[in-house]
Amino acid sequence: MRLGRHADVWQGVAQAAPDRPAVVSRSRRLTHAEFTAEAAALARHLEHAGIRPGDSVVIYSYNRPEFLVTLYACLATGVAPVPLNFRYRANELRDLLLDCEARMLVYPSSLGAVVTEAIAGLQSPPAQLEVDDDAAPTAPTTPTTPTAATAATTSTGPAGQAGPTAVAYHEAVAEPGALPAVPPPGGELRLYTGGTTGMPKAVLWDTDHLLDGMLFSTYSLVGIDPPQTVEEAVAIAVDRAPRVATLPLAPFIHGTALFTSLNTLVLGGTVIIHASPRLDVEEALRLLHDEAATRLVLAGDAVALPLVTAAEQAGTGLGQVRSVISSGMRLSDETKRRLHALADLTIADLLAATEGGPFAAAITSSVDDLPARLKLMDDAAVLDNDGVEVQDRVGALGRLAFRGAFAKGYLGDEAKTRETFREFGGRRYVVPGDWARVLGDGHIELLGRGSAVVNTGGEKVYPAEVEQALLDHPEVDDAVVFGTPDRRFGEAVTAVIVPAAGASIDPAELANHLDRRLAGYKKPRHVLFRDSLERSPHGKLDLARLKRDATAELAERSAEVVP
Incomplete structure (x- = not known):
């Protein structure tokens, strides 16, 4: 059974609940109708720029509303969005532009100098779409038939470094457009992760089935059985789902922050964006309280500790936050203890990979659940050297594997795909390489990866x-x-x-x-x-x-x- 794609549900929510807030930052507020209209306008620009289904559009940006709008426009039209780490230097960016054969590069003007250096000398540089870091473009509200392409303009953002062929984002979305009623099949999300030699690799997610693989995690968190159709998903978002307002404090380039945000929009909820390349904990707390966030997405102690300390010093607690999701690195028990003291919340400390998962989670609902222990998820397994599942054998050692929804493989690397995406006993697994010891009752001890990462x-x-x-x-x-x-x-x-x-x-x-x-x-x-x-x-x-x-x-x- 295939429910549909993220973009199918988002368009349905925009029609059924147009005025509900979808994407909010300090400088911008987009309702679900405005979010869809801006994505349609951007899709018009992509089409007239010659971007076709399957082409790569790189999003080289920290968390901003335009990041999600670009992602929406791509997913709805079969274009492949490629989020890249905004911390990359010019040589690193250039390598990945070549690796994914980027046709367009979307970036904030503050990174214009890096972009200029990265594309200098490229035989076929990607088209450039520049977001003014200080601008707040107004989304068009009336989808119409696409018109002529927006003319290229000289960048005028704060960096002032982009070449004369860059198109200003606010001009690209100035003319309304229309999204396909159904996205063309075969779409991909190309999400880069580190490779064993240090060269990042693009993990290929099939967007035709991405939402289906996330149904349980999306709906179980709000206590609702997964829908069977797009129409039912829209009805749940409009009438049955509790209010969900997610504040990702980890960047969208991390799978957990990105996927949690996408699924928040499926529930008709709001993504609250801390639009800054650096964590400003005071601003994060202001957004948390002003926008009444119900869910936080963190990246371990690196993000949690400064936030917890600031909340303790302010004496404000964490407001309406009822769930915290963290991945990328584990939260310490002491940090979890401090989080629980700030609000009545549940912490899901996930062990996941860009390729698939989560493999295991340490879930705590109060300090009474500490110390936290990792427990395998339903679709996770521990495989011995022969590919036999040993998660029921206490004391067994093996590699963590996942047999639920996972990516198709790596872009342009069949050997690495065969190494990570394995078949044993007629069943397909993703096996990134983490080792674990089985403790019993579904719990495991993480031993780490064989490489020196x-x-x-x-x-x-x-x-x-x-x-x-x-x-x-x-x-x-x-x-x-x-x-x-x-x-x-x-x-x-x-x-x-x-x-x-x-x-x-x-x-x-x-x-x-x-x-x-x-x-x-x-x-x-x-x-x-x-x-x-x-x-x-x-x-x-x-x-x-x-x-x-x-x-x-x-x-x-x-x-x-x-x-």
């Missing part, structure tokens, strides 16, 4: 990429990168560097060198210098010793600055 604040950092950037510095002779424990971010990217003979490396200059090559979250938070890494004759390192020594040195440093 560093998970810092929910962002995946692969050491090889950072090490190469360090070795590109003329005064660095050798380097190794790994994760060390960090209270807020889970792990901190840490580098041990051997300077070239006679060199004295200036930390500030090294930071500038890395800033030109790496996104901020990939840059080492800690840099230690050594005379040698004591490699073996074959070049091997005693990585366990290096990590142990580095952790001890950093702990000693921390203790020295505590009064």
